[in-house]
Amino acid sequence: MWPLARLAxxxxxxxxxxxxxxxxxxxxxxxxxSLALSTAAAxxxxxxxxxxxxxxxxxxxxxxxxVRTAVSLPLTFSGVLVGFLVIxxxxxxxxxxxxxxxxxxxxxxxxxxxxxxxxFLAYLYxxxxxxxxxxxxxxxxxxxxxxxxxxxxxxxxxxxxxHVTLPYAAxxxxxxxxxxxxxxxxxxxxxxxxxRRFTVAPLEIYTELTAFLNDAVAGALCIALAALTFGVxxxxxxxxx
Amino acid sequence: MxxxxxxxxxxxxxxxxxxxxxxPSAAFALPAAGxxxxxxxxxxIPNYANWGGxxxxxxxxxxxxxxxxxxxSSVAMAALEKEKDxxxxxxxxxxxxxxxxxxxxxxxxxxxxxxxxKIPDSLxxxxxxxxxxxxxxxxxxxxxxxxxxxxVPQSFxxxxxxxxxxxxxxxDPTWGGTSFTFVYGLNELMGGTEKDFRPGLSYLKKLDxxxxxxxxxxxxxxxxxxxxPIWINADGNGYKMKYVDGGPVEVVIPAEGTFTMPLVMxxxxxxxxxxxxxxxxxxxxxxxxxxxxxxxxxRPVVAGTLPAELATKFLPxxxxxxxxxxDLSNMAAAADALKKAWLDEIRGTGR
Amino acid sequence: xxxxxxxxxVARTAGIAVAVALxxxxxxxxxxTAAGAFVHADWYGQRSEGAAAGGALGLFRYVLGLxxxxxxxxxxxxxxxxxxxxxxxxxxxxxFRRRPFPGSGSLETLAMTPLAIPGIALxxxxLxxxxxxxxxxxxxAGHLAYTLPLVLKTVSNALEREGxxxxxxxxxxxxxxxxxxxWxxxxxxxPGLVLSALLVFAVSWGEFNVSFLLATPIVQTFPxxxxxxxxxxSFPVAAAATLIFLAPIVPAFLAIQALGGEExxxxxxx
Numbered sequence: 001m002w003p004l005a006r007l008a009x010x011x012x013x014x015x016x017x018x019x020x021x022x023x024x025x026x027x028x029x030x031x032x033x034s035l036a037l038s039t040a041a042a043x044x045x046x047x048x049x050x051x052x053x054x055x056x057x058x059x060x061x062x063x064x065x066x067v068r069t070a071v072s073l074p075l076t077f078s079g080v081l082v083g084f085l086v087i088x089x090x091x092x093x094x095x096x097x098x099x100x101x102x103x104x105x106x107x108x109x110x111x112x113x114x115x116x117x118x119x120f121l122a123y124l125y126x127x128x129x130x131x132x133x134x135x136x137x138x139x140x141x142x143x144x145x146x147x148x149x150x151x152x153x154x155x156x157x158x159x160x161x162x163h164v165t166l167p168y169a170a171x172x173x174x175x176x177x178x179x180x181x182x183x184x185x186x187x188x189x190x191x192x193x194x195x196r197r198f199t200v201a202p203l204e205i206y207t208e209l210t211a212f213l214n215d216a217v218a219g220a221l222c223i224a225l226a227a228l229t230f231g232v233x234x235x236x237x238x239x240x241x
Numbered sequence: 242m243x244x245x246x247x248x249x250x251x252x253x254x255x256x257x258x259x260x261x262x263x264x265p266s267a268a269f270a271l272p273a274a275g276x277x278x279x280x281x282x283x284x285x286i287p288n289y290a291n292w293g294g295x296x297x298x299x300x301x302x303x304x305x306x307x308x309x310x311x312x313x314s315s316v317a318m319a320a321l322e323k324e325k326d327x328x329x330x331x332x333x334x335x336x337x338x339x340x341x342x343x344x345x346x347x348x349x350x351x352x353x354x355x356x357x358x359k360i361p362d363s364l365x366x367x368x369x370x371x372x373x374x375x376x377x378x379x380x381x382x383x384x385x386x387x388x389x390x391x392x393v394p395q396s397f398x399x400x401x402x403x404x405x406x407x408x409x410x411x412x413d414p415t416w417g418g419t420s421f422t423f424v425y426g427l428n429e430l431m432g433g434t435e436k437d438f439r440p441g442l443s444y445l446k447k448l449d450x451x452x453x454x455x456x457x458x459x460x461x462x463x464x465x466x467x468x469x470p471i472w473i474n475a476d477g478n479g480y481k482m483k484y485v486d487g488g489p490v491e492v493v494i495p496a497e498g499t500f501t502m503p504l505v506m507x508x509x510x511x512x513x514x515x516x517x518x519x520x521x522x523x524x525x526x527x528x529x530x531x532x533x534x535x536x537x538x539x540r541p542v543v544a545g546t547l548p549a550e551l552a553t554k555f556l557p558x559x560x561x562x563x564x565x566x567x568d569l570s571n572m573a574a575a576a577d578a579l580k581k582a583w584l585d586e587i588r589g590t591g592r
Numbered sequence: 593x594x595x596x597x598x599x600x601x602v603a604r605t606a607g608i609a610v611a612v613a614l615x616x617x618x619x620x621x622x623x624x625t626a627a628g629a630f631v632h633a634d635w636y637g638q639r640s641e642g643a644a645a646g647g648a649l650g651l652f653r654y655v656l657g658l659x660x661x662x663x664x665x666x667x668x669x670x671x672x673x674x675x676x677x678x679x680x681x682x683x684x685x686x687x688f689r690r691r692p693f694p695g696s697g698s699l700e701t702l703a704m705t706p707l708a709i710p711g712i713a714l715x716x717x718x719l720x721x722x723x724x725x726x727x728x729x730x731x732x733a734g735h736l737a738y739t740l741p742l743v744l745k746t747v748s749n750a751l752e753r754e755g756x757x758x759x760x761x762x763x764x765x766x767x768x769x770x771x772x773x774x775w776x777x778x779x780x781x782x783p784g785l786v787l788s789a790l791l792v793f794a795v796s797w798g799e800f801n802v803s804f805l806l807a808t809p810i811v812q813t814f815p816x817x818x819x820x821x822x823x824x825x826s827f828p829v830a831a832a833a834t835l836i837f838l839a840p841i842v843p844a845f846l847a848i849q850a851l852g853g854e855e856x857x858x859x860x861x862x
Contacts, residue, residue: 026584026588048614051607051610051611052607052610052611052614054607055604055607055608055610055611056611059604059607059608061608063612067611067612067615068615069845069846070615070616070618070619071611071614071615071618072845073618073619073841073842073845074618075794076794076795076797076798076841077798078798078799078800078815078818079800080800080815080818080819080822081798081815081818081834081837083822084625084818084822084830084834085621085622085625086621087468087822088621088624088625088628088827088831089620089621089624091468092387092467092468092469093466093467093468095621095624111407111453111468114453114454125618128614128618129618132614156599157599157600157603182708182710185710186709186710186711186712186713186714186801187711187712188711188712188715188800188801188804189800189801189804189815189819192819193819193822193823196453196454196455197453197454201712202710202712205712205713205716206712206805207415207457209716209719209805210312210316210319210320211315211316211319211415211416211457212319212415213319213322213323215720218716218720219716219720222710222712222713222716222717223713225710225712225713226709226710226713229708229709229710230708230709233708279810281808281809281810282809283809285809286824287824287825288824308661308809308810308812309809309820309824310809311819311820311823311824329808329809330809458823458824459823459824460823461824462823462824462825462826462827465826466826466827
């Protein structure tokens with residue numbers, strides 16, 4: 001806890017650092033970018049995680065363990081590793097453009113690793129496993145009787161999903177959103193490797209710290225980032241309670 | 242009975258688990274990286290000026306490890322300043338202006354390595370606070386294959402053409418000294434002064450439309466692989482790609498002119514391994530070390546140590562006549578303001 | 593009934609297909625990376641290390657030579673953090689669950705907060721507060737801050753699941769508190785402890801924020817070295833280093849799967 005106290009003390013002792021961070025400009029942009037990117041990554045990864053999580057929680061099929069291991073593996077990858085993998089696939093001479101070049105004669109997506117889309121994909125790469133595993137745990141406790149009752153009342157699979165499963169799972173979905181969101185907000189390695197023209201708050205913090213010796217601004221940015229994360233987390237948490 | 246056996250089994254499991262978990266602690270028996278002879282140099286990028294080769298050679302001849310370090314000049318200076326009360330590094334390597342600035346800030350202690358007299362006076366501090374180890378020239382490093390059919394740019398004017406959109410990169414000048422030298426020199430070339438940055442910044446603003454990134458790390462390999470087609474950096478890095486690594490790379494001295502850049506070193510105040518570092522400095526000016534730098538086409542500061550077969554691979558002298566030397570004291574004085582202006586005007590809001 | 597294709601079957605098959613597709617998508621970059629290290633480096637353009645030319649074996653030897661210091665640091669770090677996290681976390685979780693004391697609730701909340709704040713903020717706080725503390729000690733402290741909550745959570749869950757009944761029985765039969773803890777509680781916690789150890793191991797091995805910001809050229813962890821490799825080395829070297837990083841993780845994950853690691857996964861996804 002002490003580091004946090006140190007951060008807060010440093011930041012509050014120089015209120016103008018806070019004003020600088022909150023004033024229009026690079027710092028505020030980076031915070032807004034972080035917020036937007038993390039929120040989008042949280043929603044998309046949770047949406048993509050629903051089906052696999054349900055399958056892992058409910059279905060048995062050959063190779064299931066292997067598939068699950070594969071999905072959960074990226075949980076431990078540090079951000080720089082994920083960034084590297086995205087470059088491997090989508091760099092200017094990455095695997096996807098090469099393959100596209102072989103198939104269609106045009107090297108599609110070349111260099112997209114370094115665009116906003118590439119950064120977003122990288123966030124998804126480490127958020128989807130997180131989302132799948134959190135949701136799977138929640139789905140495991142889903143009372144099948146409810147589903148069976150709905151079915152016996154004549155509800156089709158889609159109606160059951162919309163009216164039974166999703167409402168029941170809503171709290172879990174929201175808490176999963178919170179988990180993925182906060183992880184994205186603090187992630188640093190991915191942006192370090194991939195972000196070119198686009199900036200996110202952790203990157204600005206790093207730059208202030210190492211290039212400009214601006215501990216006060218870096219501290220203020222940290223506090224602002226932590227406050228944002230905490231605030232949005234609360235928002236999700238209230239719905240998941 | 243059964244209960245007893247299963248209890249014993251569980252306990253055995255527990256002990257085995259503990260043993261397995263504690264096993265990595267055996268790593269403590271391994272020799273620590275910090276226990277051999279070591280010199281810590283900030284800004285020791287293996288693919289810049291052949292530091293990889295030079296440090297490997299030093300390990301071989303002296304048994305001293307100089308670990309790689311990814312900081313650019315400005316970051317190296319910032320780190321020395323930050324750690325002033327609790328020094329970590331022994332020395333740092335910079336582009337001239339930044340080393341000059343670091344010395345001004347009192348981050349260096351004087352030392353005149355063996356061979357001091359062989360360094361031209363304009364390339365060293367009379368008190369030994371910094372001195373040049375080799376020089377480079379700002380140039381375009383062009384991966385012709387990655388240009389995908391576009392012609393090789395020959396001038397700063399060429400770089401503004403739309404055909405190079407997304408193909409140009411130069412390092413963030415708040416990170417690397419090479420790039421700071423480029424930005425400062427460009428401003429002079431465009432008619433600016435150490436007080437008036439507008440001419441340079443207005444060019445860079447136009448160039449911004451074509452720039453893919455302002456890296457804060459070495460992109461040597463990205464350029465070699467073709468991720469980045471045009472890199473405004475030191476000529477030697479391009480020659481090394483072309484002649485040592487066999488890449489499809491050309492070095493271009495821009496038609497409008499360019500700038501030479503001394504690359505300097507200094508002994509950090511409070512260097513933890515000061516004596517070891519002094520021996521290292523002495524060696525760096527020796528003929529074998531200077532020749533090793535030359536393998537990456539940075540021109541040795543000690544005259545006569547550039548091997549003849551390497552000398553022929555540089556662009557003709559006519560090109561290098563276009564390179565001018567910059568005044569280090571003016572550069573150092575303008576450094577903070579210019580970096581800030583660049584941040585505000587060019588990197589701007591970080592879209 | 594006799595329909596060969598029921599909607600239920602279609603949904604099931606489609607769901608499985610989606611899951612498999614996802615897994616393939618997540619693993620594909622790793623496969624491509626491995627191919628880059630072993631098969632055909634020139635796919636990814638020119639390489640820059642002449643020294644690493646001698647086939648896959650030479651490549652790995654080169655990478656190990658380059659980063660042996662970082663590997664040793666990482667091993668030492670993990671070797672320190674895993675036992676420490678368990679030794680501190682297990683009794684703490686036991687106290688919070690079985691012997692609450694005044695203020696234990698807020699202490700627990702406090703211990704869990706590192707999970708809720710952005711990783712970079714924690715790292716910067718440590719760095720700014722570092723002063724003259726030895727770097728390795730700081731790294732250990734940073735990693736403990738991240739991993740202790742995981743141990744607390746996992747062990748707490750295990751304690752709650754097991755319930756206190758058996759312990760009460762033991763106590764009523766005359767066993768002292770230490771005897772009860774050693775002979776009744778601990779053995780039943782073994783699966784939870786193994787899982788938390790693996791969890792701490794995986795998190796600590798891959799942690800980047802704290803490791804990178806606190807790194808010096810001497811004390812540098814392997815993930816921090818990975819970043820250096822990605823920026824300064826050519827593709828095959830970077831790919832080989834990545835595989836070395838993955839080497840202990842993949843078997844660990846397979847082992848967890850074999851152990852049935854629901855708990856573990858839930859912990860990791862926190």
